[in-house]
Amino acid sequence: MPDPRPERRARLLDLLEQHKAGAMAVTHLPNVRYLSGFTGSNGVLLVTQRGARLFTDPRYDIQASQECDCSTKICAGPVWPELAKEVRRQGLTALAMESDKVSHDQWLASAAELGKPVRLKRAKGLVEGLRVIKSASEIEAIRRSVRLNSKAFQQALGKIRPGMTEIQVAAEIDYRMRRLGAEGPAFETIVAAGGRSALPHARPTNQQLKANQLLLVDMGASLDGYCSDMTRVVHLGPPPARARQLYDAVLEAQLASIAEVKPGAACAQVDAAGRRTLRKRGLDKFFTHSTGHGLGLEIHEGPRIGRKPEGVLRPGMVITIEPGVYLRGFGGIRIEDTVLVTETGVEVLTSTTKEFLVIPT
């Protein structure tokens, strides 16, 4: 497999030309990693027609030269003065920067450092736009992450019982992920029991699990930098009819949205399919968020799968499909898989069962 990084940088340079900037200082670390391979916590990548160069600090001396396929510059002090020197040396007159990622102070400081002859150009989402379509090796990395995540869920499931706190369940999940080789969770694991499952973004608390409760788990692993994302809802003890009805409704909505996933499908149409099935049951008003999002080096990437018309699906996109309903007092149900847009349709990467699982109490 050829190294994808030179090709990625070439495509970025094409985009930059359209933005009338021949060069870019890339600061957002997932973008730096995508373009250069560097995984450290401090680094700016300068991409110009003459090549790419990573500016970092002495902590990453060895690591940077091992990871990057481009030249590296280890800066004893701050990296910006060194980067500005290089920009001037190359005689560049315009430099793109991620104006949505760089702080206002950093922007002003960079402009001052570069001086009058170099114009800073606001650039937003350029690299993120490239990242939306995953390469074969990226898809393979996500696949491994999804598989590990499902395995960690399966292992943790065997430990869950009434009396444990939400935080303890989350600890068990994260522990399993890392024992299986993940760097860690891709986001703060959500474990929400009973009525708290109605809060779509609940952080785990010290509340104890009880019999006859819903338990919502939203978890993802980071493995070799790539994310996975899955939500499952289980019941402690046999679920009452109401919970089962809601579960079936959400599952039907999820399957309806998945069925719409194929190249050329509008993202909004994928969202609408699930929402429509919930409407038939009068539940659409409890579905208070979007259907899904892309993921990769970050847990939230493009495209957004929501109500707004935001483009169409293309082969190589990896997205979540995660409808949910949230009833105050009763609880919430969400079912989420990570899926791949293939050349012809969809592949659900998540293999964990979507049966309504019962934890013995």
Next chain:
Amino acid sequence: MPDPRPERRARLLDLLEQHKAGAMAVTHLPNVRYLSGFTGSNGVLLVTQRGARLFTDPRYDIQASQECDCSTKICAGPVWPELAKEVRRQGLTALAMESDKVSHDQWLASAAELGKPVRLKRAKGLVEGLRVIKSASEIEAIRRSVRLNSKAFQQALGKIRPGMTEIQVAAEIDYRMRRLGAEGPAFETIVAAGGRSALPHARPTNQQLKANQLLLVDMGASLDGYCSDMTRVVHLGPPPARARQLYDAVLEAQLASIAEVKPGAACAQVDAAGRRTLRKRGLDKFFTHSTGHGLGLEIHEGPRIGRKPEGVLRPGMVITIEPGVYLRGFGGIRIEDTVLVTETGVEVLTSTTKEFLVIPT
């Protein structure tokens, strides 16, 4: 104990007056939490002479009203247009914003949203400045976090043996923290074995621990939002004389710096004390970072305890003291405690032994 939040906001308003802005839009979440109590992931706090108001989204409807002592506004769409409306309604002509935290795009968008009559004022570190001195209840929260962290270390220590990977040790530590009730680690737990301990910011890898190795563990918990921070180095099997000499030298440096901690002491003097003892042994050139930093709602807060003259210690500051020496090829030793500046001197909050512990192999 009186609710500290109104007092904090009053002090912020005093600072704002010095900056010729009567109001501030606080966006940095630890600052929002400090001033209002809100712990959600999306919220902007508007602080004006007329009071404070939190702007957030419908996910945090219930949570915001439970957590905040000020008024809240739930915005169906983006929060900024609503906030701008309120700013205009109050007839404000200048609004401070955290220019070091807000992206350049957000800054420009806010300026456009607010319109000509309202001038945006760059404000940096105002709330962070207040946060440097901890209240009695904050000190108590940090104390609990430090205690939990030490307990998690103790529990994990019993599990460490050759053949485990660094990631597995980190997983064990994080698991123990959370079983003990922490939200999780306050930063990515550092576990570095053998030669890797010479990298001050090593991320744990899948490398296995072996007998006759150094093992450096740098860990901190987040409990009720407050951080702890501790580093210990242990040895797998009996340490050779060289490791013991280095350990003793670092411990001596750490104790020398701690002995300097008292109200009125210059931060640079605390740093110098440890550095001086290392110099006597020719080791100061291997001490490649600062002596410490404040901590609280964030793991890195003011003051910085380094070589540069950056102010003096005051009662209520909570800082780390963490000298280290790093020898390429051999390994690194760092010893770190969390300490409190009291009215009369210093209290070391970390109770974990600083003996050079040996893991049986």
